Amino acid sequence: MADAVSETIANLADKTLILLDDDAPFRQRLARALEARGFQVTAVESVAEALTAIAASPPAFGVMDMRLEDGNGLKAVEALHAKRPDARAIMLTGYGNIATAVAAVKSGAIDYLSKPADADDVVKALLAIEDHSPAPPENPMSADRVRWEHIQRVYTLCGQNVSETARRLNMHRRTLQRILAKRAPK
Template sequence: MTADTIQPAVAPGEDASLLIVDDDKPFLTRLARAMEGRGFAVETAESVEEAVAKAKARPPAYAVVDMRLGDGNGLDVVAAIREKRADSRTVILTGYGNIATAVTAVKLGAIDYLSKPADADDVVAALTRTGSEPIAPPENPMSADRVRWEHIQRVYEMCDRNVSETARRLNMHRRTLQRILAKRAPR
């Protein structure tokens, strides 16, 4: 798709302010450029501290926030945006997707949760989707290993990220759980 065939994502006159928060500088730069090409007025931040300051100074109409940042959790940014602007539409991006953090993100006000790598079209679709539009079923549903991993992550989050308590509730050895938690999510 060329730049002249990209349709603006927001209507003329509509607040198109967008805050993108990610500590991966090349990804941040590419996404910011792509979103500007789709009609958004983009501001970027590379840390929780910087993003919260920008959100408090000028709360954006839209936000794309990475879950794990160098200085903390992207959910803190979502909460700060929501506190200043309840109608803001925020999407969480992460390379470490799991159901528990997705639920937490939605409870804090995020409207969607996308796994990296997400392209600009996916982000625009998530930001501009209305509640009445159905979400297409996944092309590749989760494997059994992934479902198990998601369950472990959910229990881990419910236990306030306490490894010993999570292991006890899952009836599993603590070291086994630690090894599982240290690995990336299965596909």
């Protein structure tokens, strides 16, 4: 399957992609992975930077985070489709629910993935044929790993404050401390 995706990317005339995410380590990892798969990636961390990059040179593809410090990634998707109607964009979010998925699709996104998303899943979603769902992931993360990643993200967003993280996750502080002390599940 990876060979078919690589072959499809190799046949694309325009491989430009904008990656909008305010989580620097995730953005850098995903940008490197997408570049390794043949895309020409412009990685930005804010809606303002994305709008400027899109206005200067609208890419063929977009991978946008939903919630950002300076706004919502939906603005960038709408701007991308205004400049380039044939562009294919997907939304990433760590806070998935039905309402935000509907809003993403209405703004022009072709798919909606939860973070942290695997680069292969992102590429499959970007290159999926209209009206066909991409194949399910080969090696999806376990439920324990998704939970652990979400807890780590909230913990980081709370400035590594255990009490604040526990309050926001609606869990006991000691339970959270035990989870944070363990290694990441596979």
